[in-house]
Amino acid sequence: MVDTRVTLSGLTLDNPVIPASGTFGYGYEFAELYDINILGSFSFKGTTREPRYGNPLPRIAECPAGMINSVGLQNPGIDAVISQELPRMREVFHKPVIANISGFSVEEYVECCAKIEKEDCVGLIEVNVSCPNVHNGGMSFGVSPESAALVTREVRRVTKKPIYIKLSPNVTDIVSIAAACEQAGADGISLINTLLGMRIDLRTRRPVIANKMGGFSGSAIFPVAVRMVYQVAEAVSVPVIGMGGVSSARDVIEMMLAGATAVQVGAANLVNPYACRDIINELPGVMESLGIHSLQEIIGGAH
Amino acid sequence: MNIRELYTIRENTPAARDVFRMRLEGNTAAFSRPGQFLNIALDGLFLRRPISIADYDESGVLIYYKVVGEGTRRMSGMTPGETLDVLTGLGNGFDVTKSGEHPLVVGGGVGAPPLYRLTRELLAAGKAPHVILGFNTAADVFLTAEFQAMGVPVTVATADGSAGVRGFVTDALRSAAIPYDYVYTCGPEPMLRALYGATDSSGQYSFEARMGCGFGACMGCSCKTKYGYKRICRDGPVLEKEEIVW
Numbered sequence: 162m163v164d165t166r167v168t169l170s171g172l173t174l175d176n177p178v179i180p181a182s183g184t185f186g187y188g189y190e191f192a193e194l195y196d197i198n199i200l201g202s203f204s205f206k207g208t209t210r211e212p213r214y215g216n217p218l219p220r221i222a223e224c225p226a227g228m229i230n231s232v233g234l235q236n237p238g239i240d241a242v243i244s245q246e247l248p249r250m251r252e253v254f255h256k257p258v259i260a261n262i263s264g265f266s267v268e269e270y271v272e273c274c275a276k277i278e279k280e281d282c283v284g285l286i287e288v289n290v291s292c293p294n295v296h297n298g299g300m301s302f303g304v305s306p307e308s309a310a311l312v313t314r315e316v317r318r319v320t321k322k323p324i325y326i327k328l329s330p331n332v333t334d335i336v337s338i339a340a341a342c343e344q345a346g347a348d349g350i351s352l353i354n355t356l357l358g359m360r361i362d363l364r365t366r367r368p369v370i371a372n373k374m375g376g377f378s379g380s381a382i383f384p385v386a387v388r389m390v391y392q393v394a395e396a397v398s399v400p401v402i403g404m405g406g407v408s409s410a411r412d413v414i415e416m417m418l419a420g421a422t423a424v425q426v427g428a429a430n431l432v433n434p435y436a437c438r439d440i441i442n443e444l445p446g447v448m449e450s451l452g453i454h455s456l457q458e459i460i461g462g463a464h
Numbered sequence: 465m466n467i468r469e470l471y472t473i474r475e476n477t478p479a480a481r482d483v484f485r486m487r488l489e490g491n492t493a494a495f496s497r498p499g500q501f502l503n504i505a506l507d508g509l510f511l512r513r514p515i516s517i518a519d520y521d522e523s524g525v526l527i528y529y530k531v532v533g534e535g536t537r538r539m540s541g542m543t544p545g546e547t548l549d550v551l552t553g554l555g556n557g558f559d560v561t562k563s564g565e566h567p568l569v570v571g572g573g574v575g576a577p578p579l580y581r582l583t584r585e586l587l588a589a590g591k592a593p594h595v596i597l598g599f600n601t602a603a604d605v606f607l608t609a610e611f612q613a614m615g616v617p618v619t620v621a622t623a624d625g626s627a628g629v630r631g632f633v634t635d636a637l638r639s640a641a642i643p644y645d646y647v648y649t650c651g652p653e654p655m656l657r658a659l660y661g662a663t664d665s666s667g668q669y670s671f672e673a674r675m676g677c678g679f680g681a682c683m684g685c686s687c688k689t690k691y692g693y694k695r696i697c698r699d700g701p702v703l704e705k706e707e708i709v710w
Binding site for chain 2: 183184185186190191193194206214215218219220221222223224225226227228230232235379380428430431432433434435
């Protein structure tokens with residue numbers, strides 16, 4: 162028997178497979194298709210202080226081995242998430258969940274994290290610092306070590322739950338940003354968010370996406386993600402959750418060898434709603450074929 | 465519940481200019497209403513292709529698709545015996561119980577197929593539908609004989625007048641003075657909008673959208689309605705007239 166368990170900041174997961182935020186809603190759609198309690202955990206839809214509709218349509222563009230989305234953090238806002246979505250989510254998912262929090266100001270991150278702190282079903286907070294800062298000319302919090310550390314430090318004050326900062330790959334030096342978050346009190350690092358991309362319609366000669374640009378995800382970005390997880394894992398001592406183009410059990414193992422303690426699956430859920438179930442089912446067989454007895458032992462094995 | 469099925473192509477033949485009729489064999493347990501759709505995976509293309517179903521029974525489904533891009537072009541080259549990975553039973557579909565005795569059924573182009581099953585169910589419910597189908601030109605006309613075979617009145621309109629009434633479906637509606645008390649429609653958005661303005665009865669409008677997943681997870685096709693945001697793929701594609709925001 163192989164052991165698929167991993168431990169993330171004191172939280173033991175049955176396996177490292179976690180659906181990524183924005184590709185799994187609050188779990189109900191998938192709970193109709195299979196028992197989602199087989200998952201290690203899942204990261205729910207990115208949540209902001211106010212309800213958001215998000216960006217105009219079209220929000221989706223296809224790419225070779227991937228897709229671009231510009232949903233724009235559509236969500237009902239933190240209060241509705243707590244009062245309406247989480248009670249419904251708890252009916253179908255009985256393990257600690259990951260709360261994905263976004264903000265357009267430091268105060269917004271703090272307010273959302275303070276509210277989610279009181280929710281027992283939340284085992285871990287994933288703070289998405291890829292959003293633009295409205296008080297700083299729209300520059301993303303995630304593009305500089307200083308602003309990423311500022312968000313980390315301020316949310317640290319209001320929660321005892323483990324905080325994982327989810328980093329954007331659209332930066333010149335992701336390692337220095339990860340290190341700054343660790344120093345500011347992050348319990349872990351989550352990476353990578355989507356890569357900024359664009360497609361242009363040859364007939365209309367206009368960008369396919371109404372908002373022109375969007376986040377590129379899917380198997381095409383897997384090598385970029387593996388590289389960045391490897392670099393960050395080497396530079397920090399806190400756990401790393403690796404993601405970006407993961408779509409098979411072999412990808413999960415590769416991401417863990419790069420240094421990830423747990424692995425998120427994103428776009429793959431959108432083309433195969435059973436992707437996470439299939440990965441979890443194939444994981445033991447792939448481990449056996451590679452002579453892996455315990456997944457915990459292979460974390461960072463490529464370093 | 466399993467919604468992912470392997471379907472075997474049993475027929476893939478031209479039905480009009482750039483339009484193909486495809487019969488697929490496989491488990492249809494997830495389908496429950498006319499106006500639902502399936503989402504087809506194609507080798508080498510990341511996203512699935514959502515196609516509405518014209519009809520289904522225990523053994524399979526019938527679809528019509530128009531070649532508009534790489535995915536549908538590839539589908540048009542497939543042959544009987546080949547298999548397709550499909551997500552089945554997607555979308556809310558039409559509700560036949562809400563109509564009065566005389567529903568008007570209006571389709572534009574490849575918006576016509578989902579109305580085929582709908583019309584059959586309206587007839588089975590004892591209603592007397594009148595069908596209007598609009599196309600650009602005579603070469604694009606398809607499915608009219610199948611509708612006529614059900615014994616319902618069918619009015620055809622073409623934009624250039626090369627078949628049926630000259631003009632749009634709204635011109636056909638005016639010229640024929642068809643009595644109706646409810647509207648079911650599927651077609652390009654400008655047609656839906658024109659019909660919305662040209663009719664005063666309630667109805668159900670089926671929308672098209674560029675989708676990510678097709679089952680409600682990604683919010684890629686979320687639209688504003690009078691009663692909040694709805695995902696075209698999951699809460700639609702059929703919206704009630706009263707909730708539509710143009």
